[in-house]
Amino acid sequence: MNETELILAIESSCDETSVAVIENGETILSNIVASQIKSHKRFGGVVPEVASRHHVEQITICIEEALSEAGVEASDLRAVAVTYGPGLVGALLIGLSAAKAFAWANGLPLLPINHMAGHIYAARLVEPLVFPLMALLVSGGHTELVYMKEDGSFEIIGETRDDAAGEAYDKVGRVLGLSYPSGKEIDELAHQGEDTYDFPRAMLKEDNFDFSFSGLKSAFINLTHNAEQRGEVLDHQNLAASFQASVVEVLVSKTIRACKTYPVKQLIVAGGVAANKGLREQMAAAIEKELPDVKLIVPPLRLCGDNAAMIGAAAHVELQKHHFAGMSLNANPSLAFQHI
Numbered sequence: 001m002n003e004t005e006l007i008l009a010i011e012s013s014c015d016e017t018s019v020a021v022i023e024n025g026e027t028i029l030s031n032i033v034a035s036q037i038k039s040h041k042r043f044g045g046v047v048p049e050v051a052s053r054h055h056v057e058q059i060t061i062c063i064e065e066a067l068s069e070a071g072v073e074a075s076d077l078r079a080v081a082v083t084y085g086p087g088l089v090g091a092l093l094i095g096l097s098a099a100k101a102f103a104w105a106n107g108l109p110l111l112p113i114n115h116m117a118g119h120i121y122a123a124r125l126v127e128p129l130v131f132p133l134m135a136l137l138v139s140g141g142h143t144e145l146v147y148m149k150e151d152g153s154f155e156i157i158g159e160t161r162d163d164a165a166g167e168a169y170d171k172v173g174r175v176l177g178l179s180y181p182s183g184k185e186i187d188e189l190a191h192q193g194e195d196t197y198d199f200p201r202a203m204l205k206e207d208n209f210d211f212s213f214s215g216l217k218s219a220f221i222n223l224t225h226n227a228e229q230r231g232e233v234l235d236h237q238n239l240a241a242s243f244q245a246s247v248v249e250v251l252v253s254k255t256i257r258a259c260k261t262y263p264v265k266q267l268i269v270a271g272g273v274a275a276n277k278g279l280r281e282q283m284a285a286a287i288e289k290e291l292p293d294v295k296l297i298v299p300p301l302r303l304c305g306d307n308a309a310m311i312g313a314a315a316h317v318e319l320q321k322h323h324f325a326g327m328s329l330n331a332n333p334s335l336a337f338q339h340i
């Protein structure tokens with residue numbers, strides 16, 4: 001059998017249509033990402049119906065581009081991998097239908113992939129994973145600490161009780177009049193300001209690995225509304241810096257505590273919010289100071305946001321385990337990690 005394992009991976013769970021060709025779960029031959037952000041900006045968030053329509057328009061173009069950029073024919077492929085959840089149901093169904101059609105037409109097996117597992121496996125495109133490891137997953141819809149004993153085994157040891165970290169960034173950004181998604185802009189503002197507003201650090205002292213960001217969001221909204229009513233102008237750079245200081249301190253402290261509690265060799269920080277400069281800097285500093293034997297892996301920025309390369313990396317593990325799906329595979333918008 002051919003040594004090279006090529007997987008065509010498809011991702012369409014939210015507002016990015018993406019198709020990649022991945023070699024042996026570790027090398028990116030192509031990773032096409034068609035972003036719809038411009039179409040959603042004026043609505044201040046992702047509109048599901050608009051997202052689905054864009055996916056329909058983009059998906060075949062992305063598949064063709066991914067194959068041609070990789071210099072690969074359908075007959076060279078070993079399998080087709082696709083995100084089947086969590087995400088927007090209509091958006092997921094477009095990628096799923098395209099993957100099924102491509103797999104069926106070319107006689108290839110279909111690999112169903114969990115989007116959040118994909119975010120973790122983005123790290124595999126940087127360097128080999130060494131188990132056991134901890135992953136901090138921070139995105140627009142999720143904030144969780146995942147303990148992995150081995151490939152394909154996911155145990156959620158802590159998660160947000162309310163808003164996800166990215167969701168808090170986007171809501172606070174709306175209050176500041178920033179466009180969606182506002183995580184990147186708040187991050188930039190934060191680096192020009194100082195932590196002067198003393199926002200709460202939720203659940204920091206509690207003896208668990210859970211998070212909460214809705215109290216911080218409310219504190220932020222109350223502060224800005226009260227100032228508005230008094231006709232007071234607040235410093236947006238300091239507001240952003242104070243908000244980010246709270247989010248980052250809680251994420252870093254709880255993650256470090258989790259890594260001290262579990263016998264981990266690596267820490268992966270993944271998901272859209274892993275692009276945050278403050279989080280990357282402070283996590284690196286904390287690991288170096290408190291857990292120098294734990295290797296921190298934070299994927300490069302282009303692999304933190306939604307992309308199909310990460311789906312292809314996760315699919316490599318599923319292929320080894322022969323976790324194939326039939327043509328009746330359905331989208332699962334609230335797909336969770338299976339506890340193994």
Ligand code: KG4
Pocket residue numbers: 014138139140141142165166167169170181182183184185187271272273274275276277304305306
């Ligand atoms: O993983 P992702 O691309 O999509 C989901 O699966 O949710 O994450 C998107 C989230 C958005 O909430 C966005 O504001 C946030 O990631 N984000 C950031 C940064 N870049 C993107 N949050 C904080 N700092 C950033 N630099």
Ligand code: ZN
Pocket residue numbers: 115119139271272305306
């Ligand atoms: Zn995502």
